[in-house]
Amino acid sequence: MFNCRDPTCQVSPYLLWPFRVEVQHTTGLLQFFILLILIVISLFDRICPYAHIFLTSTSFLISSFIAIGPHMIIAKSDLYGVKPFTSMVFMPACVSHITSVFLLYRIPYSYRCILFTVDFVIFEILLSIFPVYGATPAQSFLSYQLTAVAINLSFLLVLVLFIDWITNYERKAENVCNVSFKNEERDVEMMQDINKLLIENILPSSVAGKFLAPDRPVDELYARQHKNVCVMFASIPNFEDFWSQWDTSRKLECLRLLNEIICEFDKLLSKPKFSSIEKIKTVASTYMAAAGLNEIEGDIDESDLIEENGNPISNSYVTANNNNSVNNRPTDFNLKMYRNATMMIEFALAMSQILDQLNRDSFQNFELRIGMSVGPLVAGVIGAQKPQYDIWGNTVNLASRMDTHGEPRKIHVTTDMGELLRRGGFRVHSRGKINVKGVKKPMETFFIEIDSKRNSSISNVSNHPSN
Incomplete structure (x- = not known):
C-alpha cells in the first residue's frame, strides 16, 4: 500500500506522500543516526552514572526528532506537483512522544516537567513554522493551524502535568507507606525479640518456647x-x-x-x-x-x-x-x-x-x-x-x-x-x-x-x- 503504483488503487495521494520511497530512505537514515546517538549516550551513562539525569534528559530530547524528524524532511523536500496538505498529520507522533515522559519515573518530578515543556515548545514551533506542505497557506488557514496546534498541545501539556503530578504524588505516598510499614515491621520484630528475651530471662528456654508459640491457648x-x-x-x-x-x-x-x-x-x-x-x-x-x-x-x-x-x-x-x-x-x-x-x-x-x-x-x-x-x-x-x-x-x-x-x-x-x-x-x-x-x-x-x-x-x- 505504501509503494502503490497501480493506477486502479483508489487511495488518496495526500496520505501516501509521506511514505514515498525517497522520503522513507531519508527518514530511515535519520532514525538510524538518532538510535546510534542514543546507544552512545547509554554507554556513557554506564561509564558515568553520576551524569544519569543529564544524559537521560538529553536522550529524551534527541528522541523527539524521531517524532518530528519526518515533518522536517517533508518540509525541506521538493514538493513540486504535489497538492498541499497540513502538518497536523504528525500531531499523533508528537503527542506520543510527550506522553512517553512517564517512562522516566526514576528522575525527579521537576526535571520531567522541564522535559515535556521543552518538548511542547519544540513541537509547537516546528508545526507552526511549517503548517502546510506544498503551498503557501492563506492567512485564515495559518491562523486556524496555529490555534489548533497551540490548543491541542497546550491541553496535552496541562493534562500530562496533572497526570504526572498525580502519579508522582501517589508514588511518594506509596513510598511513605512502605517506609512506615517497614519501620512498624522492624519495631514489631524488635518488640518480639525484647519479649522473647524477657520471657527467656523469666522462664527456662524450653518453657519459653511453649509460651511464645502463637497457637498456645491463653488459659x-x-x-x-x-x-x-x-x-x-x-x-x-x-x-x-x-x-x-x-x-x-x-x-x-x-x-x-x-x-x-x-x-x-x-x-x-x-x-x-x-x-x-x-x-x-x-x-x-x-x-x-x-x-x-x-x-x-x-x-x-x-x-x-x-x-x-x-x-x-x-x-x-x-x-x-x-x-x-x-x-x-x-x-x-x-x-x-x-x-x-x-x-x-x-x-x-x-x-x-x-x-x-x-x-x-x-x-x-x-x-x-x-x-x-x-x-x-x-x-x-x-x-x-x-x-x-x-x-x-x-x-x-x-x-x-x-x-x-x-x-x-x-x-x-x-x-x-x-x-x-x-x-x-x-x-x-x-x-x-x-x-x-x-x-x-x-x-x-x-x-x-x-x-x-x-x-x-x-x-x-x-x-x-x-x-
Missing part, C-alpha cells in the same frame, strides 16, 4: 513431672548481720553488693558446662537452682560426665579407693540423677570460689551455706499476666531444710543424695541423724566440705593408684 496450665532433679538452696547467712549493722543511708550500698554477688552467680549459668542448671529464683540472700529440668528423656553414657578439661567430674571429688570406676558401679545406679547431682556440686563450688574472690575485693567475710536434695518434683508456671516459673515437691522442701539446718562452707545433702554420691565415688561425711521438719523420723544427712575443694580430693586419689 493453658503448664506443669511437668521430673524424676531425676537435683535442687540447691545456697544462702549467705551472715548477710543479714551485715545488712542490720548499717543505717538507712547505707542500705543501697548493701543492695549493690548483694546484686553484684547474684549477678556473678548468674554468669556461671551462661557457661556450656552448666547448661543443664536452671536458676529458679532468689529470696533475700538465698539462691535457688535446679539441675535436670531441661534434659531429654533417654539413656546417657559416661561421656556426659566429662568436664571442660576432659576429666570425669567425679574424679575431682571421689574417695581414695579402687572401686570408683563407672564400670564398677551397681547395675541399679541412677546415672542421670548422679550426673545432675555432680553438676550441681560443681556449680556450688564455683559459686563458693566467686564469693571468696568478691570477699577479697570488698573486704567482707561472706560464707555460703548450701543444701541439696535429689528426687522427683513438679515444675510449672503460675500466673498469666506475670508468669513465674517454680518447682514444687518433697525434693524442694528437703533441699530447703538442708540449707536451714546446714553449716557455712559445707554442702548439706539428704540421705538419698548422700548414698548416691557415696556409691558414685564421692567422699561424703555423715552428720548423723537429725530432726527435719516435714519428716516423721530423724534422717541421716551428709556433709561435703567446700574448703577441701578438688586439690585434696585429687591428692587422695593419686595416693591410691588404680590397677
